[in-house]
Amino acid sequence: MSAVSLRGDERTAAAGVAAVSEPAARVAAAWPLLASVEDPEIPALSIVDLGLVRFVEVGSDGQLEIGLSPTYVGCPATEVIRRSVQDALRQGSVGDFKVTTVLSPAWSSDWISADGRRKLLEYGIVPPDQSVSNMRDVLRGTRPLACPRCQSLDTEMVSEFGSTPCKALHRCRACLEPFEYFKCI
Amino acid sequence: MSAHASKVDSDALFRYVLRLGDLSLVLGQRLGEWVGHSPALEEDLGLANIALDLIGQARLLLTYAGEIEGRGRDEDKLAYLREQGAYFNAILAEQPNGDFGQTIVRQVLIDAFQLELYERMAGSRDERLAAIAAKSVKEVRYHLRYSSDWLVRLGDGTAESHARAQSALDLLWPYTVELFAADDLDRQMADIGVAPQLSEVHAAWSVRIDAILNEATLKRPADRPHAWHGKRGQHSEHLGYILAEMQYLQRTYPDARW
Numbered sequence: 001m002s003a004v005s006l007r008g009d010e011r012t013a014a015a016g017v018a019a020v021s022e023p024a025a026r027v028a029a030a031w032p033l034l035a036s037v038e039d040p041e042i043p044a045l046s047i048v049d050l051g052l053v054r055f056v057e058v059g060s061d062g063q064l065e066i067g068l069s070p071t072y073v074g075c076p077a078t079e080v081i082r083r084s085v086q087d088a089l090r091q092g093s094v095g096d097f098k099v100t101t102v103l104s105p106a107w108s109s110d111w112i113s114a115d116g117r118r119k120l121l122e123y124g125i126v127p128p129d130q131s132v133s134n135m136r137d138v139l140r141g142t143r144p145l146a147c148p149r150c151q152s153l154d155t156e157m158v159s160e161f162g163s164t165p166c167k168a169l170h171r172c173r174a175c176l177e178p179f180e181y182f183k184c185i
Numbered sequence: 186m187s188a189h190a191s192k193v194d195s196d197a198l199f200r201y202v203l204r205l206g207d208l209s210l211v212l213g214q215r216l217g218e219w220v221g222h223s224p225a226l227e228e229d230l231g232l233a234n235i236a237l238d239l240i241g242q243a244r245l246l247l248t249y250a251g252e253i254e255g256r257g258r259d260e261d262k263l264a265y266l267r268e269q270g271a272y273f274n275a276i277l278a279e280q281p282n283g284d285f286g287q288t289i290v291r292q293v294l295i296d297a298f299q300l301e302l303y304e305r306m307a308g309s310r311d312e313r314l315a316a317i318a319a320k321s322v323k324e325v326r327y328h329l330r331y332s333s334d335w336l337v338r339l340g341d342g343t344a345e346s347h348a349r350a351q352s353a354l355d356l357l358w359p360y361t362v363e364l365f366a367a368d369d370l371d372r373q374m375a376d377i378g379v380a381p382q383l384s385e386v387h388a389a390w391s392v393r394i395d396a397i398l399n400e401a402t403l404k405r406p407a408d409r410p411h412a413w414h415g416k417r418g419q420h421s422e423h424l425g426y427i428l429a430e431m432q433y434l435q436r437t438y439p440d441a442r443w
Binding site: 070072073074075076103104105106107108158159160161162163164165169183185 | 227228230231233234235237238239240241242244245312313315316317319320321323324327330331334
Protein backbone atom coordinates (compact mmCIF):
# COMPACT_ATOMS: atom_id res chain seq x y z
CA MET A 1 0.00 0.00 0.00
CA SER A 2 2.84 2.40 0.60
CA ALA A 3 4.25 2.91 -2.87
CA VAL A 4 7.65 4.54 -2.74
CA SER A 5 8.65 7.03 -5.37
CA LEU A 6 12.04 8.49 -6.02
CA ARG A 7 10.72 11.53 -7.76
CA GLY A 8 11.30 14.90 -6.26
CA ASP A 9 9.36 18.09 -6.51
CA GLU A 10 7.53 17.87 -9.79
CA ARG A 11 5.07 20.61 -9.15
CA THR A 12 6.55 22.69 -11.94
CA ALA A 13 6.52 19.79 -14.36
CA ALA A 14 2.89 19.09 -13.51
CA ALA A 15 1.93 22.60 -14.55
CA GLY A 16 3.05 21.86 -18.10
CA VAL A 17 0.99 18.68 -18.30
CA ALA A 18 -2.16 20.44 -17.20
CA ALA A 19 -3.19 21.57 -20.69
CA VAL A 20 -6.65 20.10 -20.23
CA SER A 21 -8.67 22.21 -17.83
CA GLU A 22 -10.18 19.35 -15.89
CA PRO A 23 -6.90 17.94 -14.49
CA ALA A 24 -5.78 21.47 -13.67
CA ALA A 25 -9.02 22.05 -11.80
CA ARG A 26 -8.54 18.84 -9.84
CA VAL A 27 -5.01 19.83 -8.87
CA ALA A 28 -6.23 23.28 -7.89
CA ALA A 29 -9.00 21.75 -5.79
CA ALA A 30 -6.59 19.40 -4.03
CA TRP A 31 -4.22 22.04 -2.61
CA PRO A 32 -6.69 23.74 -0.23
CA LEU A 33 -7.83 20.30 0.96
CA LEU A 34 -4.22 19.36 1.66
CA ALA A 35 -3.67 22.68 3.42
CA SER A 36 -6.49 21.73 5.78
CA VAL A 37 -4.61 18.64 7.01
CA GLU A 38 -2.94 19.38 10.32
CA ASP A 39 0.25 17.77 11.50
CA PRO A 40 -0.91 15.38 14.26
CA GLU A 41 1.99 16.34 16.57
CA ILE A 42 1.97 20.07 15.87
CA PRO A 43 -1.64 20.93 15.03
CA ALA A 44 -0.75 24.61 14.55
CA LEU A 45 0.85 23.66 11.22
CA SER A 46 -0.58 22.09 8.11
CA ILE A 47 1.31 19.53 6.08
CA VAL A 48 1.68 22.19 3.37
CA ASP A 49 3.32 24.58 5.87
CA LEU A 50 5.73 21.78 6.75
CA GLY A 51 6.65 21.21 3.12
CA LEU A 52 5.57 17.57 3.21
CA VAL A 53 3.54 17.78 -0.01
CA ARG A 54 6.06 17.35 -2.80
CA PHE A 55 3.75 17.32 -5.82
CA VAL A 56 0.13 17.13 -6.88
CA GLU A 57 -0.44 16.03 -10.45
CA VAL A 58 -2.72 14.07 -12.72
CA GLY A 59 -0.99 11.07 -14.29
CA SER A 60 -1.61 9.63 -17.76
CA ASP A 61 -3.93 7.08 -16.13
CA GLY A 62 -6.19 9.93 -15.03
CA GLN A 63 -5.37 9.44 -11.36
CA LEU A 64 -4.56 12.41 -9.20
CA GLU A 65 -1.26 11.64 -7.49
CA ILE A 66 -0.06 13.27 -4.29
CA GLY A 67 3.59 12.91 -3.29
CA LEU A 68 4.26 13.05 0.45
CA SER A 69 7.68 13.13 2.14
CA PRO A 70 8.17 11.72 5.63
CA THR A 71 9.96 14.04 8.06
CA TYR A 72 11.79 11.21 9.86
CA VAL A 73 11.78 7.64 8.57
CA GLY A 74 10.38 6.22 11.79
CA CYS A 75 7.94 9.01 12.58
CA PRO A 76 4.63 7.39 13.59
CA ALA A 77 2.81 10.53 12.42
CA THR A 78 3.61 9.63 8.81
CA GLU A 79 0.87 7.02 8.63
CA VAL A 80 -1.63 9.25 10.43
CA ILE A 81 -0.87 12.00 7.92
CA ARG A 82 -1.37 9.64 4.99
CA ARG A 83 -4.80 8.65 6.30
CA SER A 84 -5.76 12.26 7.02
CA VAL A 85 -4.81 13.19 3.46
CA GLN A 86 -7.00 10.42 2.10
CA ASP A 87 -9.90 11.53 4.30
CA ALA A 88 -9.47 15.18 3.28
CA LEU A 89 -9.35 14.41 -0.43
CA ARG A 90 -12.52 12.33 -0.23
CA GLN A 91 -14.31 15.47 1.00
CA GLY A 92 -13.65 17.30 -2.27
CA SER A 93 -14.27 16.66 -5.96
CA VAL A 94 -10.80 15.61 -6.98
CA GLY A 95 -11.73 12.20 -8.44
CA ASP A 96 -9.56 9.11 -8.19
CA PHE A 97 -6.33 9.67 -6.33
CA LYS A 98 -3.36 7.90 -4.87
CA VAL A 99 -0.83 8.95 -2.26
CA THR A 100 2.83 8.19 -2.94
CA THR A 101 5.75 8.37 -0.52
CA VAL A 102 8.65 10.46 -1.84
CA LEU A 103 12.01 9.65 -0.28
CA SER A 104 14.32 11.54 -2.58
CA PRO A 105 15.29 14.27 -2.20
CA ALA A 106 15.05 13.72 1.54
CA TRP A 107 12.77 16.12 3.40
CA SER A 108 14.59 19.07 4.87
CA SER A 109 13.51 21.43 7.61
CA ASP A 110 14.40 24.14 5.07
CA TRP A 111 11.15 23.27 3.32
CA ILE A 112 9.06 24.61 6.19
CA SER A 113 7.43 27.73 4.75
CA ALA A 114 7.93 31.23 6.17
CA ASP A 115 4.34 31.06 7.32
CA GLY A 116 5.05 27.70 8.94
CA ARG A 117 8.04 29.13 10.81
CA ARG A 118 5.94 31.97 12.16
CA LYS A 119 3.21 29.55 13.27
CA LEU A 120 5.80 27.32 14.97
CA LEU A 121 7.14 30.23 16.99
CA GLU A 122 3.65 31.36 17.95
CA TYR A 123 2.94 27.80 19.08
CA GLY A 124 5.99 27.99 21.37
CA ILE A 125 8.41 25.92 19.29
CA VAL A 126 11.60 27.59 18.09
CA PRO A 127 11.82 27.08 14.31
CA PRO A 128 14.90 25.36 12.82
CA ASP A 129 17.97 27.15 11.57
CA GLN A 130 17.91 27.43 7.83
CA SER A 131 20.23 25.89 5.26
CA VAL A 132 22.60 23.92 7.37
CA SER A 133 24.18 21.70 4.79
CA ASN A 134 27.50 21.62 6.59
CA MET A 135 27.75 18.55 8.78
CA ARG A 136 30.11 20.30 11.16
CA ASP A 137 27.38 22.77 12.05
CA VAL A 138 24.93 19.99 12.70
CA LEU A 139 27.35 17.94 14.76
CA ARG A 140 28.84 20.72 16.86
CA GLY A 141 26.88 23.87 16.14
CA THR A 142 25.06 25.11 19.18
CA ARG A 143 23.96 28.67 18.66
CA PRO A 144 22.12 30.26 21.59
CA LEU A 145 18.38 29.98 21.07
CA ALA A 146 16.05 32.74 22.14
CA CYS A 147 13.32 31.66 24.55
CA PRO A 148 9.99 31.81 22.65
CA ARG A 149 8.30 33.25 25.75
CA CYS A 150 10.66 35.87 27.16
CA GLN A 151 13.21 36.15 24.30
CA SER A 152 16.13 35.69 26.68
CA LEU A 153 19.22 34.15 25.11
CA ASP A 154 20.16 32.61 28.44
CA THR A 155 18.90 29.14 27.49
CA GLU A 156 20.32 25.62 27.53
CA MET A 157 19.63 22.31 25.85
CA VAL A 158 18.18 19.68 28.17
CA SER A 159 17.91 16.83 25.70
CA GLU A 160 18.82 16.23 22.08
CA PHE A 161 15.52 14.43 21.64
CA GLY A 162 12.22 15.80 22.85
CA SER A 163 8.64 14.55 22.68
CA THR A 164 9.11 13.66 19.00
CA PRO A 165 12.22 12.84 16.92
CA CYS A 166 12.04 16.20 15.15
CA LYS A 167 12.37 18.29 18.32
CA ALA A 168 14.98 18.89 21.00
CA LEU A 169 14.15 19.97 24.54
CA HIS A 170 15.56 23.25 25.85
CA ARG A 171 15.12 25.32 28.99
CA CYS A 172 15.18 29.06 29.60
CA ARG A 173 17.32 30.06 32.58
CA ALA A 174 15.64 33.47 32.75
CA CYS A 175 11.94 32.55 32.91
CA LEU A 176 12.68 28.91 33.89
CA GLU A 177 10.20 27.57 31.35
CA PRO A 178 11.05 24.58 29.12
CA PHE A 179 10.59 24.92 25.37
CA GLU A 180 11.13 22.87 22.27
CA TYR A 181 13.36 23.48 19.28
CA PHE A 182 12.47 22.06 15.89
CA LYS A 183 15.74 20.48 14.81
CA CYS A 184 17.47 21.32 11.62
CA ILE A 185 17.62 18.31 9.34
CA MET B 186 33.48 -0.42 -13.72
CA SER B 187 33.15 -2.73 -16.73
CA ALA B 188 29.86 -3.21 -18.55
CA HIS B 189 29.98 -6.83 -17.49
CA ALA B 190 30.30 -5.97 -13.81
CA SER B 191 27.38 -3.57 -13.93
CA LYS B 192 24.74 -6.30 -13.95
CA VAL B 193 23.23 -6.57 -10.49
CA ASP B 194 22.58 -10.05 -9.15
CA SER B 195 19.22 -9.73 -7.42
CA ASP B 196 19.85 -12.49 -4.89
CA ALA B 197 23.09 -10.82 -3.82
CA LEU B 198 21.41 -7.42 -3.62
CA PHE B 199 18.60 -8.94 -1.54
CA ARG B 200 21.10 -10.35 0.98
CA TYR B 201 23.07 -7.12 1.05
CA VAL B 202 20.01 -4.95 1.72
CA LEU B 203 19.01 -7.34 4.52
CA ARG B 204 22.44 -6.83 6.09
CA LEU B 205 21.81 -3.12 6.28
CA GLY B 206 18.20 -3.46 7.40
CA ASP B 207 18.91 -6.11 10.02
CA LEU B 208 21.66 -4.02 11.61
CA SER B 209 19.17 -1.19 12.13
CA LEU B 210 16.32 -3.45 13.18
CA VAL B 211 18.29 -5.41 15.78
CA LEU B 212 19.95 -2.33 17.23
CA GLY B 213 16.60 -0.53 17.33
CA GLN B 214 15.04 -3.46 19.15
CA ARG B 215 17.92 -3.48 21.65
CA LEU B 216 17.56 0.24 22.35
CA GLY B 217 13.84 -0.26 22.86
CA GLU B 218 14.67 -2.37 25.91
CA TRP B 219 15.71 0.84 27.66
CA VAL B 220 12.24 2.35 27.49
CA GLY B 221 11.10 2.87 31.05
CA HIS B 222 14.51 1.89 32.44
CA SER B 223 16.84 4.72 31.44
CA PRO B 224 18.84 6.70 34.00
CA ALA B 225 16.73 9.81 33.37
CA LEU B 226 13.61 10.74 31.44
CA GLU B 227 15.69 12.63 28.87
CA GLU B 228 17.75 9.53 28.11
CA ASP B 229 14.61 7.44 27.89
CA LEU B 230 13.36 9.84 25.22
CA GLY B 231 16.72 10.01 23.48
CA LEU B 232 17.23 6.26 23.23
CA ALA B 233 13.60 5.64 22.24
CA ASN B 234 13.80 8.25 19.51
CA ILE B 235 16.99 6.74 18.12
CA ALA B 236 15.33 3.32 18.23
CA LEU B 237 12.39 4.75 16.29
CA ASP B 238 14.66 6.17 13.60
CA LEU B 239 16.50 2.86 13.31
CA ILE B 240 13.28 0.91 12.96
CA GLY B 241 12.18 3.45 10.35
CA GLN B 242 15.37 2.73 8.39
CA ALA B 243 14.77 -1.00 8.78
CA ARG B 244 11.24 -0.66 7.43
CA LEU B 245 12.45 1.06 4.26
CA LEU B 246 15.27 -1.44 3.78
CA LEU B 247 13.24 -4.57 4.47
CA THR B 248 10.43 -3.34 2.21
CA TYR B 249 12.99 -2.87 -0.54
CA ALA B 250 14.57 -6.27 0.15
CA GLY B 251 11.13 -7.89 -0.16
CA GLU B 252 10.56 -6.19 -3.52
CA ILE B 253 13.96 -7.33 -4.81
CA GLU B 254 13.22 -10.88 -3.73
CA GLY B 255 9.84 -10.78 -5.46
CA ARG B 256 8.25 -13.55 -3.44
CA GLY B 257 5.63 -11.43 -1.76
CA ARG B 258 7.43 -10.94 1.56
CA ASP B 259 6.85 -7.48 2.97
CA GLU B 260 8.68 -5.70 5.81
CA ASP B 261 6.58 -7.46 8.46
CA LYS B 262 7.08 -10.95 7.05
CA LEU B 263 10.81 -10.35 6.81
CA ALA B 264 11.05 -8.95 10.34
CA TYR B 265 8.73 -11.34 12.13
CA LEU B 266 9.03 -14.61 10.27
CA ARG B 267 12.71 -15.12 9.60
CA GLU B 268 14.74 -17.46 11.76
CA GLN B 269 17.98 -16.42 13.39
CA GLY B 270 20.17 -17.92 10.62
CA ALA B 271 18.40 -15.77 8.02
CA TYR B 272 19.29 -12.55 9.86
CA PHE B 273 22.42 -10.89 8.46
CA ASN B 274 23.28 -8.13 10.95
CA ALA B 275 26.81 -7.79 12.27
CA ILE B 276 27.04 -9.30 15.75
CA LEU B 277 27.87 -5.99 17.45
CA ALA B 278 24.24 -4.85 17.10
CA GLU B 279 22.86 -7.76 19.11
CA GLN B 280 25.25 -7.43 22.06
CA PRO B 281 23.39 -6.85 25.35
CA ASN B 282 22.71 -3.33 26.60
CA GLY B 283 24.76 -3.87 29.77
CA ASP B 284 24.98 -0.66 31.76
CA PHE B 285 24.27 2.74 30.20
CA GLY B 286 27.96 3.12 29.32
CA GLN B 287 27.99 -0.15 27.39
CA THR B 288 24.90 0.91 25.45
CA ILE B 289 26.53 4.23 24.63
CA VAL B 290 29.79 2.64 23.47
CA ARG B 291 27.91 0.23 21.18
CA GLN B 292 25.91 3.18 19.88
CA VAL B 293 28.93 5.35 19.11
CA LEU B 294 30.64 2.50 17.25
CA ILE B 295 27.59 1.77 15.10
CA ASP B 296 26.46 5.39 14.65
CA ALA B 297 29.87 6.32 13.27
CA PHE B 298 29.78 3.26 10.99
CA GLN B 299 26.33 4.11 9.63
CA LEU B 300 27.30 7.75 9.20
CA GLU B 301 30.36 6.97 7.07
CA LEU B 302 28.57 4.19 5.19
CA TYR B 303 25.40 6.13 4.38
CA GLU B 304 27.25 9.30 3.39
CA ARG B 305 29.01 7.30 0.69
CA MET B 306 25.99 5.19 -0.19
CA ALA B 307 24.03 8.36 -0.98
CA GLY B 308 25.99 8.22 -4.24
CA SER B 309 25.09 4.57 -4.93
CA ARG B 310 24.10 3.64 -8.47
CA ASP B 311 21.12 1.88 -6.89
CA GLU B 312 18.69 4.82 -6.72
CA ARG B 313 16.54 3.36 -4.02
CA LEU B 314 19.49 2.64 -1.70
CA ALA B 315 20.90 6.08 -2.46
CA ALA B 316 17.60 7.68 -1.43
CA ILE B 317 17.31 5.64 1.77
CA ALA B 318 20.93 6.42 2.68
CA ALA B 319 20.56 10.15 1.98
CA LYS B 320 17.46 10.27 4.15
CA SER B 321 18.92 8.17 6.96
CA VAL B 322 22.25 9.93 7.20
CA LYS B 323 20.53 13.13 8.32
CA GLU B 324 19.11 11.28 11.30
CA VAL B 325 22.28 9.33 12.04
CA ARG B 326 24.18 12.61 12.47
CA TYR B 327 21.94 13.36 15.41
CA HIS B 328 22.37 9.85 16.79
CA LEU B 329 26.14 10.24 16.77
CA ARG B 330 25.91 13.69 18.28
CA TYR B 331 23.90 12.22 21.14
CA SER B 332 26.02 9.10 21.67
CA SER B 333 29.42 10.78 21.29
CA ASP B 334 28.46 13.60 23.68
CA TRP B 335 27.56 10.97 26.24
CA LEU B 336 30.74 9.00 25.67
CA VAL B 337 32.81 12.12 26.31
CA ARG B 338 30.84 12.83 29.49
CA LEU B 339 31.31 9.27 30.73
CA GLY B 340 34.93 8.81 29.65
CA ASP B 341 36.03 12.21 30.87
CA GLY B 342 33.78 12.03 33.92
CA THR B 343 34.38 10.36 37.27
CA ALA B 344 36.84 7.54 37.90
CA GLU B 345 33.88 5.16 38.04
CA SER B 346 32.28 6.30 34.77
CA HIS B 347 35.67 6.34 33.04
CA ALA B 348 36.47 2.79 34.17
CA ARG B 349 33.06 1.52 33.07
CA ALA B 350 33.28 3.23 29.67
CA GLN B 351 36.77 1.83 29.09
CA SER B 352 35.73 -1.66 30.07
CA ALA B 353 32.70 -1.47 27.74
CA LEU B 354 34.99 -0.32 24.94
CA ASP B 355 37.40 -3.20 25.59
CA LEU B 356 34.47 -5.62 25.62
CA LEU B 357 32.81 -4.41 22.40
CA TRP B 358 35.79 -3.37 20.29
CA PRO B 359 36.57 -6.87 18.94
CA TYR B 360 33.11 -6.96 17.33
CA THR B 361 33.82 -3.86 15.24
CA VAL B 362 36.23 -5.88 13.10
CA GLU B 363 33.27 -7.65 11.50
CA LEU B 364 31.76 -4.36 10.34
CA PHE B 365 34.73 -3.75 8.07
CA ALA B 366 35.82 -7.29 7.12
CA ALA B 367 34.73 -7.31 3.48
CA ASP B 368 33.51 -10.68 2.23
CA ASP B 369 32.53 -11.65 -1.33
CA LEU B 370 29.14 -9.97 -1.02
CA ASP B 371 30.60 -6.67 0.23
CA ARG B 372 33.19 -6.72 -2.53
CA GLN B 373 30.63 -7.53 -5.20
CA MET B 374 28.40 -4.65 -4.11
CA ALA B 375 31.35 -2.27 -4.06
CA ASP B 376 32.59 -3.43 -7.47
CA ILE B 377 29.29 -2.70 -9.16
CA GLY B 378 28.92 0.68 -7.45
CA VAL B 379 26.00 -0.22 -5.19
CA ALA B 380 27.99 0.13 -1.95
CA PRO B 381 31.18 1.96 -0.98
CA GLN B 382 34.44 0.09 -0.40
CA LEU B 383 34.46 -0.98 3.23
CA SER B 384 38.15 -0.08 3.46
CA GLU B 385 37.22 3.57 2.77
CA VAL B 386 34.42 3.45 5.32
CA HIS B 387 36.83 1.93 7.82
CA ALA B 388 39.47 4.63 7.34
CA ALA B 389 36.96 7.44 7.83
CA TRP B 390 35.34 5.67 10.79
CA SER B 391 38.72 5.18 12.40
CA VAL B 392 39.58 8.88 12.22
CA ARG B 393 36.22 9.86 13.64
CA ILE B 394 36.36 7.29 16.45
CA ASP B 395 39.91 8.31 17.39
CA ALA B 396 38.81 11.92 17.78
CA ILE B 397 35.89 10.94 20.00
CA LEU B 398 37.98 8.55 22.12
CA ASN B 399 40.65 11.18 22.49
CA GLU B 400 38.16 13.72 23.79
CA ALA B 401 36.68 11.06 26.05
CA THR B 402 40.17 10.21 27.39
CA LEU B 403 39.61 6.57 26.48
CA LYS B 404 42.20 4.21 25.09
CA ARG B 405 41.58 2.60 21.71
CA PRO B 406 41.91 -1.19 22.04
CA ALA B 407 44.00 -3.12 19.52
CA ASP B 408 42.24 -4.90 16.64
CA ARG B 409 42.24 -8.65 17.00
CA PRO B 410 41.46 -11.30 14.39
CA HIS B 411 37.75 -11.96 14.41
CA ALA B 412 35.63 -15.06 14.14
CA TRP B 413 32.25 -13.37 13.83
CA HIS B 414 30.00 -14.08 10.89
CA GLY B 415 26.70 -12.45 11.75
CA LYS B 416 26.70 -10.99 8.24
CA ARG B 417 26.44 -14.58 6.98
CA GLY B 418 23.79 -15.60 9.50
CA GLN B 419 26.03 -17.09 12.21
CA HIS B 420 25.06 -15.26 15.36
CA SER B 421 25.89 -15.06 19.03
CA GLU B 422 23.51 -16.61 21.54
CA HIS B 423 21.89 -13.21 22.09
CA LEU B 424 20.00 -12.83 18.82
CA GLY B 425 17.65 -15.72 19.52
CA TYR B 426 16.35 -14.02 22.66
CA ILE B 427 15.81 -10.75 20.82
CA LEU B 428 13.87 -12.49 18.06
CA ALA B 429 11.84 -14.54 20.55
CA GLU B 430 10.56 -11.36 22.13
CA MET B 431 10.15 -9.45 18.87
CA GLN B 432 8.44 -12.27 16.97
CA TYR B 433 6.33 -13.76 19.76
CA LEU B 434 3.10 -12.01 18.86
CA GLN B 435 3.19 -12.69 15.11
CA ARG B 436 4.07 -16.31 15.64
CA THR B 437 1.44 -16.87 18.31
CA TYR B 438 -1.28 -14.98 16.44
CA PRO B 439 -0.28 -15.26 12.77
CA ASP B 440 -1.27 -12.26 10.65
CA ALA B 441 -2.52 -10.32 13.70
CA ARG B 442 -2.97 -6.66 12.83
CA TRP B 443 -3.58 -3.49 14.79
